[in-house]
Amino acid sequence: MTAIAIVYHSGYGHTAVVAEHIAKGIAATPGVTAKLYKADELSTPDNGPWAELTAADAIIFGAPTYMGSASAPMKAFMDASSKMWFTQTWKDKLAAGFTNSASWSGDKLSTLTQFAVFAAQHGMIWAGTGMMPGNNNSKGSTEDINRVGSFLGLMTQANADQPPELAPPESDRKTAELFGKRIAEATVRWKRGA
Amino acid sequence: MTAIAIVYHSGYGHTAVVAEHIAKGIAATPGVTAKLYKADELSTPDNGPWAELTAADAIIFGAPTYMGSASAPMKAFMDASSKMWFTQTWKDKLAAGFTNSASWSGDKLSTLTQFAVFAAQHGMIWAGTGMMPGNNNSKGSTEDINRVGSFLGLMTQANADQPPELAPPESDRKTAELFGKRIAEATVRWKRGA
Amino acid sequence: MTAIAIVYHSGYGHTAVVAEHIAKGIAATPGVTAKLYKADELSTPDNGPWAELTAADAIIFGAPTYMGSASAPMKAFMDASSKMWFTQTWKDKLAAGFTNSASWSGDKLSTLTQFAVFAAQHGMIWAGTGMMPGNNNSKGSTEDINRVGSFLGLMTQANADQPPELAPPESDRKTAELFGKRIAEATVRWKRGA
Amino acid sequence: MTAIAIVYHSGYGHTAVVAEHIAKGIAATPGVTAKLYKADELSTPDNGPWAELTAADAIIFGAPTYMGSASAPMKAFMDASSKMWFTQTWKDKLAAGFTNSASWSGDKLSTLTQFAVFAAQHGMIWAGTGMMPGNNNSKGSTEDINRVGSFLGLMTQANADQPPELAPPESDRKTAELFGKRIAEATVRWKRGA
Numbered sequence: 001m002t003a004i005a006i007v008y009h010s011g012y013g014h015t016a017v018v019a020e021h022i023a024k025g026i027a028a029t030p031g032v033t034a035k036l037y038k039a040d041e042l043s044t045p046d047n048g049p050w051a052e053l054t055a056a057d058a059i060i061f062g063a064p065t066y067m068g069s070a071s072a073p074m075k076a077f078m079d080a081s082s083k084m085w086f087t088q089t090w091k092d093k094l095a096a097g098f099t100n101s102a103s104w105s106g107d108k109l110s111t112l113t114q115f116a117v118f119a120a121q122h123g124m125i126w127a128g129t130g131m132m133p134g135n136n137n138s139k140g141s142t143e144d145i146n147r148v149g150s151f152l153g154l155m156t157q158a159n160a161d162q163p164p165e166l167a168p169p170e171s172d173r174k175t176a177e178l179f180g181k182r183i184a185e186a187t188v189r190w191k192r193g194a
Numbered sequence: 195m196t197a198i199a200i201v202y203h204s205g206y207g208h209t210a211v212v213a214e215h216i217a218k219g220i221a222a223t224p225g226v227t228a229k230l231y232k233a234d235e236l237s238t239p240d241n242g243p244w245a246e247l248t249a250a251d252a253i254i255f256g257a258p259t260y261m262g263s264a265s266a267p268m269k270a271f272m273d274a275s276s277k278m279w280f281t282q283t284w285k286d287k288l289a290a291g292f293t294n295s296a297s298w299s300g301d302k303l304s305t306l307t308q309f310a311v312f313a314a315q316h317g318m319i320w321a322g323t324g325m326m327p328g329n330n331n332s333k334g335s336t337e338d339i340n341r342v343g344s345f346l347g348l349m350t351q352a353n354a355d356q357p358p359e360l361a362p363p364e365s366d367r368k369t370a371e372l373f374g375k376r377i378a379e380a381t382v383r384w385k386r387g388a
Numbered sequence: 389m390t391a392i393a394i395v396y397h398s399g400y401g402h403t404a405v406v407a408e409h410i411a412k413g414i415a416a417t418p419g420v421t422a423k424l425y426k427a428d429e430l431s432t433p434d435n436g437p438w439a440e441l442t443a444a445d446a447i448i449f450g451a452p453t454y455m456g457s458a459s460a461p462m463k464a465f466m467d468a469s470s471k472m473w474f475t476q477t478w479k480d481k482l483a484a485g486f487t488n489s490a491s492w493s494g495d496k497l498s499t500l501t502q503f504a505v506f507a508a509q510h511g512m513i514w515a516g517t518g519m520m521p522g523n524n525n526s527k528g529s530t531e532d533i534n535r536v537g538s539f540l541g542l543m544t545q546a547n548a549d550q551p552p553e554l555a556p557p558e559s560d561r562k563t564a565e566l567f568g569k570r571i572a573e574a575t576v577r578w579k580r581g582a
Numbered sequence: 583m584t585a586i587a588i589v590y591h592s593g594y595g596h597t598a599v600v601a602e603h604i605a606k607g608i609a610a611t612p613g614v615t616a617k618l619y620k621a622d623e624l625s626t627p628d629n630g631p632w633a634e635l636t637a638a639d640a641i642i643f644g645a646p647t648y649m650g651s652a653s654a655p656m657k658a659f660m661d662a663s664s665k666m667w668f669t670q671t672w673k674d675k676l677a678a679g680f681t682n683s684a685s686w687s688g689d690k691l692s693t694l695t696q697f698a699v700f701a702a703q704h705g706m707i708w709a710g711t712g713m714m715p716g717n718n719n720s721k722g723s724t725e726d727i728n729r730v731g732s733f734l735g736l737m738t739q740a741n742a743d744q745p746p747e748l749a750p751p752e753s754d755r756k757t758a759e760l761f762g763k764r765i766a767e768a769t770v771r772w773k774r775g776a
Binding site: 197261263265266270272273275304312 | 604647648650651652653654657658660661663664669689692695696700702703
Binding site: 526540 | 682742744
């Protein structure tokens with residue numbers, strides 16, 4: 001079996017919904033399992049399920065974009081991972097990232113590049129969405145896959161005044177599932193080639 | 195009079211429309227003039243209206259985001275400006291930036307950070323949109339000001355299959371005018387304080 | 389009097405040394421005062437000296453680069469500042485940033501762009517080093533001003549095995565003082581123009 | 583055989599030297615070949631050895647950092663590749679990047695993130711240096727491997743007043759060879775897993 005860990009922080013539940021749909025897309029891939037981890041459980045290097053991350057074949061990083069970068073609880077996990085960095089324990093695992101914000105750009109690319117740079121410090125291999133953009137021509141709509149138009153990782157948009165039951169909308173949830181499927185397939189391939 | 199130069203490249207005319215609306219917003223500000231310059235005229239350090247840029251109080255940089263960063267003709271201008279960099283001729287001018295793409299994110303933030311880093315190399319002072327984001331709640335719409343939700347500079351979105359007569363839409367054009375007004379006022383203030 | 393606030397986090401004391409030298413450079417500028425604030429005191433929106441930041445004319449942000457971006461305690465402050473963001477309380481203040489790491493690149497530019505994007509969300513005006521790079525030719529050395537070669541903000545380098553008494557070295561401390569002087573003068577100019 | 587293409591631009595020969603040492607490291611890996619391509623030959627979508635890039639298993643992108651991002655001739659190649667983007671011809675190839683500048687930081691990270699975002703638009707998988715940083719403690723020196731301390735891609739530093747025969751120095755050339763070896767091994771693994 002190929003195991004993928006999703007480490008994420010969610011302030012109000014929207015990012016958690018995205019994480020769950022990514023996990024759904026991963027679990028639908030034969031031979032691949034997904035497990036969700038809250039960043040809050042991994043905020044110090046000496047507590048939390050670090051051994052499970054070490055055992056995983058890939059780690060997907062997710063957080064809301066707050067004030068232009070990954071939320072502070074996610075960053076606490078990232079800093080705590082420096083113990084893993086010293087030993088390069090995650091080297092050559094696959095990595096990917098996702099982020100949610102209320103605004104369409106909302107500086108979400110800043111969070112994704114932050115994750116890609118972080119993964120590179122760990123010696124990980126980075127996979128993006130592998131999707132063409134939707135919602136970018138007169139026949140497109142917000143119901144398109146990849147409606148935000150992102151490549152380095154998954155971007156979703158959740159209205160500021162709507163609960164996680166409604167936002168992000170269905171198209172983003174479906175995009176998250178396809179993203180999970182893509183990362184699952186890339187991880188299987190990368191593991192098989194070892 | 196306070197003089198603002200807008201140096202831009204436009205591949206199909208959409209970015210040119212944005213540049214014109216920024217200029218309109220600038221020109222509506224008492225005591226401030228705007229002049230447009232095509233990056234193509236400034237692709238070598240020894241030809242083109244470089245002296246006019248030197249005389250300007252602020253320079254606004256604009257380009258479409260192609261393949262994740264400013265278009266090549268814009269970059270040719272940026273590289274040619276290295277002659278100005280050696281002498282720090284543009285030091286302490288105000289700077290700002292804008293970019294357009296078909297996709298909503300479309301990695302436009304990459305282009306804006308590219309411009310901000312570029313301006314910092316020239317020793318310039320950077321001003322952003324100073325706008326709250328629109329189109330990010332259930333009562334919002336694509337007719338909102340700053341509907342793309344950008345801060346570091348102006349982001350507009352033009353459907354891939356629509357001509358510059360139609361895209362970017364009215365809300366982005368109005369946002370461009372307000373952006374021009376903001377940069378004009380910041381330039382007046384910065385100049386007055388000297 | 390012109391008042392400049394420096395909000396920073398320091399894990400082992402190296403970034404604190406840089407903050408102090410920036411403050412020294414500010415305080416040497418006639419009519420300008422500098423005050424240091426630890427990010428840890430400002431980790432929630434409802435406690436800490438927020439009113440003093442509101443009263444300041446400029447805010448300088450500083451943190452070590454950990455795992456490719458600003459340290460988590462600094463990010464906690466940044467997230468807590470979202471209350472100020474909603475009201476755009478810091479709009480049109482001047483902003484600047486600095487970061488330290490053990491490695492020469494060490495992905496410090498990622499932290500500086502994170503700060504610049506953050507400041508833009510607050511509607512602030514960004515000032516960089518305004519310095520040419522040192523240590524980049526056969527006659528240069530690590531004793532040069534701006535030996536790391538940074539523009540968007542101040543970068544310093546402190547050896548991983550040396551205490552804050554020794555690292556970052558004298559050239560970085562002198563660069564920090566000049567950086568403080570530059571931000572002080574830009575703030576005076578920006579304030580005078582209002 | 584596994585084939586790796588290196589597409590690069592070099593203004594004064596320093597980046598070309600780095601490209602050659604990466605190729606040397608690749609060629610030393612059993613079963614892997616490297617071929618160098620000048621970006622200038624690929625500045626339009628309808629001319630140049632595009633078919634060879636399509637046939638390659640991985641593409642490594644390299645350019646000097648000029649004024650804070652990849653040089654204009656490199657960007658012309660990147661823009662010309664949009665024809666490949668429309669058809670996602672390079673999807674699931676491996677990608678990596680390198681850049682050189684005279685200054686130590688010199689905003690080289692900006693160029694590497696530009697390349698990573700570009701590769702993600704093409705649906706490529708990104709591999710970094712996989713190296714710990716050197717030259718970051720009291721026992722380190724400029725003769726260390728990865729003396730600039732980069733992760734997302736390879737960074738080298740060449741003194742502004744030295745010819746390509748002398749700069750970048752030996753340590754950077756050796757780092758480039760190890761980087762080539764790493765990308766070669768990652769490509770073999772990724773190809774084998776397909």
